[in-house]
Amino acid sequence: MARAYDVIDIEKKWQRRWSDEGTYEVDADDPRPPWYVLTMYPYPSGAAHMGHVRNYTFGDLLVRHRTMLGHAVLSPFGFDSFGLPAENAAIKTGTHPRIFTDARIEELKESITSLGAVYDWRREVRSHDPEYMKWNQVIFTKLFEAGLAYRANAPVNWCPGCHTVLANEQVLADGTCERSGDLVIKRDLEQWFFRITNYADELLAGLDDLAWPERVKIMQRNWIGRSEGAEMDLAVQGRDGSDGREPRSLRVFTTRPDTSFGMTYAVVAPEHPLVAELTTAEHADEVAALQARAAASTDIERMSESGSASLSKRGAFTGSSVVNPFTGAPVPVYVADYVLMGYGTGAIMAVPAEDTRDWDFAQAYGLPFVRTVQPPEGWDETGGPDGGPGGAYTGTGQKINSDWLDGLDIPTAKARSIEWLEQQGIGVGKVNYRLRDWLVSRQRFWGCPIPIVYCAEHGMVPVPADQLPVLAPDDVEFQPTGESPLATHPGFLNTTCPTCGGPATRETDTMDTFVDSSWYFLRFTDPWTPDAPFDKEIARHWMPVDQYIGGIEHAILHLLYARFFTKALVDVGIAPEGLREPFANLFTQGMIRMDGKKMSKSKGNLVAPSSYLTTVGADALRLFHLFVGPPADDVDWTEQTDSVIDGCARYLDRVWRLAVPDEPRAAGDTTNDLSDADVAIRRATHKLIERVSRDYERWSYNTAVAACMEFVNLLHPYARDGGRSDVVDEAVDTLLLLLAPMTPHVAAEAWERRHGDHIHLETWPLPDPALLVEDTVTMVVQVNGKVRDRIEVAADISEADAERLALESAPVVDALGGAMPKRVIARPPKLVNIVV
């Protein structure tokens, strides 16, 4: 498409200038108020894709807008450069991941720059930079010393495709790996964990005050999964110590201690340590079979067998009983795989009448139930298979069949039963979380080594700070074995103990790459301090991030870890006191979809931005992303998209021709008073400032663009047909200023041609309030809610005058047909509604 100006040259020119002049470099001693905008740093996968374009367009717009509003805007960029793709490429091609990664970084940097996105590149961070790794390891050491990093043997998620363990957060709901899609299996392994559960309550409570999208907060709340209840001991019958054997009891967790009188059996998880002791000889085979099956099955298999149909295979009676402390009656103990060892105590009291899972199980095994909450009228006692209300009743109601709890409501009964348990010394009020500690070990090469040494004498010894970073050697065997590639390298593995100098071995696991991304935003504030990850006072100056931008896919993983890290780093003295949350505002933009699927390399449906950058240019592509719809919504890339992008380019051409006419506009007479037509343009100009400014604040860029288009539609005929040059100049200059954050190159070039200086150093325009006040308004006149007439009226028309004008209107008289108005609703000056 032929263009009105030389798009490519102009874009290159300005990109060079912003970089050469350091236009967007700021320091902490800048007198302007600080504002920190950050777009999630990317994994360097090569040239930018459309998702990046969208992301960085929003971020860049904010940087430029806030700068024009008079802030010192911190806008850093970096690369999340550790990770599996580089290592997989190394396995395939033999190229070292560092070489592979550095090349991808250069490509991505180049394409981000050609978008016109501006950053303070002096602050660039790369996760695999030895300097960054050093501080990563220092942080690990501090967390270890504070007891927040620990090593434990635990059943963990193992991805056979990635040859490494995964955190719970990285396993999808269907039991597959979020990265490779392989079915994740359980393994018992010694692994490193971060004690994120210490912060469970704070992570939950802190959400309330964050200006984050509600659904992200809800996802985090669900993930943390707080539930309040009680733990209590159930004495095992026959094991009270009277026969000389040690007394035994089963500890259970429940959220409904108020239903204790309704416990008719108890269940332990197949992996529960007490199973062997509880199981009598005659039930041993059955229990063993169930345990074997549970151990062999994946979570998927367990779930696929859920439902009442397969319940009969899912449990086994142990032959033992425990005593319900509330009634004193013994109840049978079952082993069943619907109880999970990993949650609560791995054992439950079963109350079929008030829990649907217990109900289903009780039905399958012929176990009785006792209601302790009065169900509503019409509740089917047995809960037939034909549906309808019945079976377990989990709603509110009065306590029944519960002795001293009878007549109480559920919350009161809960509190009373917890009090009672505590008085009796057999239980305690307890809060449980779904959240587990963060498993950070990875058996991979391309990550930050965990800086720990194992000494026969001194155990786990952190590598001293002056010996950091621990770097992986380059000459390692990449082929995955299930062990870290570092473990097969004797030169790395064998070392000496920092404490005693004796022979020792190194930890060979590397850290989850989410560790790198959990504090990079802090590093950005001060990547230069030699003796700390960042200077506390400088971090205090910029933090928290005023606006964080990224994809919804990080709602749990990255955003939860980063919140945890921020709190933990404050607590170990690295981050400034008082900082509790890293990201004050979060915006999650929609993804780009094609043929109903997310546009991505792995789906093979990528549309390369480069083909647009070298044709219509960055400004047109940026304008498209801003215009196509609300930023939070997904974008569907269709056959029509190219036409829309062309439309955006066409619009920029129109702006260019208005701003930089081929032939200079006639000077025009600017001495007379302004005509109505002149004033109308001036009003529209100032109205535009107001609209665009408001739309920027509320992330409504699509309507901001629409307003600018509308304005050009209005201005164009005025300018062409001899409009006053002073009025046109004001209009055009204003338009360029408002476009400057969206389409920076064309705005900068046009401005320079008109004024000789730099538009992005100008201040954001303010509307003249006098011009925002309209003298006349179109008043709508309705009869019974139907529009019958539109009348131009004075903006300050009185209610009586509005009513009178409305009733005199010919179409209204027609519509009334002589009928007497029953009621007239006047909302001057906008509307009058006549009701008959």
Place this chain on the structure above:
RNA sequence: GCCCGGGUGGCGGAAUGGCAGACGCGGUGGACUCAAAAUCCACUGUCCGAAAGGGCGUGCGGGUUCGAAUCCCGCCCCGGGCACCA
């Protein structure tokens, strides 16, 4: 199953209690041109009508209101998240 979003022309979308469809894409017609491109102008929800004009219309059904795309209740469909968490 539970919890969030969402459903408006041929398409992307606008309007958050007061003119439904701004703006753009696509389409139709016209001007300019030898012609094309570019540019400019007009029209473009649907039905009835030659027109003027009028009826209908925001997933479906009810309700509140002078007035509902917008608020409330019930349902249908689409997308996302969670899912034996006791």
